[in-house]
Amino acid sequence: MLYDNLIREAEQHGIDIYEKPLMKRIKGLYADGIVWINRRIPTTKEKACILAEELGHYHTSAGDILDQSDIRNRKQEKAAREWAYERLVPLEKIIEAHHARVSSRHDFAEFLGVTEPFLQAAIERYREKYGRHTIVGQYVICFDPLGVAEMFG
Structure with a gap:
């Protein structure tokens, strides 16, 4: 827990x-x-x-x-x-949730063990810090709307 x-x-x-x-x-x-x-x-x-x-x-x-x-x-x-x-709500956990096929904000908050308002505030802070998206390893994390895409290269 x-x-x-x-x-x-x-x-x-x-x-x-x-x-x-x-x-x-x-x-x-x-x-x-x-x-x-x-x-x-x-x-x-x-x-x-x-x-x-x-x-x-x-x-x-x-x-x-x-x-x-x-x-x-x-x-x-x-x-x-x-x-x-x-x-x-580390960026790596957003990628883990993507791999776990988490699809809704409610399920994502459950996956992380946080409240939905806390999750929303974290995403808003990341958007403020990074803009609409950021790159983590081979992934692009989009904050608006929230999503993860894998880069191929």
């Missing part, structure tokens, strides 16, 4: 994880080697997506970035999300 794997990964980095009831609008927080996940989140799939972003903060952020009116904090937030997208 993805959530359990992320918990083990966090523990390997010395990060403690606690599920506590938090305010409804707060899904997760990271500070000083501790991640809090809102216990009220109903699925482990959503908890995995949130935990990945909080681990992204461990790997990419410094200091208190709660004030999102500061552009430096927004940049750190974006970096943590990108870390999570690349961790849970």
Whole structure:
């Protein structure tokens, strides 16, 4: 299970994880080697997506970035999300899903173990980063619409 794997990964980095009831609008927080996940989140799939972003903060952020009116904090937030997208929806997994004949976004999210909104955000970030497509090995990954084509040469 993805959530359990992320918990083990966090523990390997010395990060403690606690599920506590938090305010409804707060899904997760990271500070000083501790991640809090809102216990009220109903699925482990959503908890995995949130935990990945909080681990992204461990790997990419410094200091208190709660004030999102500061552009430096927004940049750190974006970096943590990108870390999570690349961790849970790596380009290679898009190719694996293609080989597994996954055909719908719902099935693709299931294949990866992420929520559909997280998958959509990852694809949008990749499109922002790479444009309409990118090349990975002998594959072209198109982001709009999402698809994979094998190059022959």
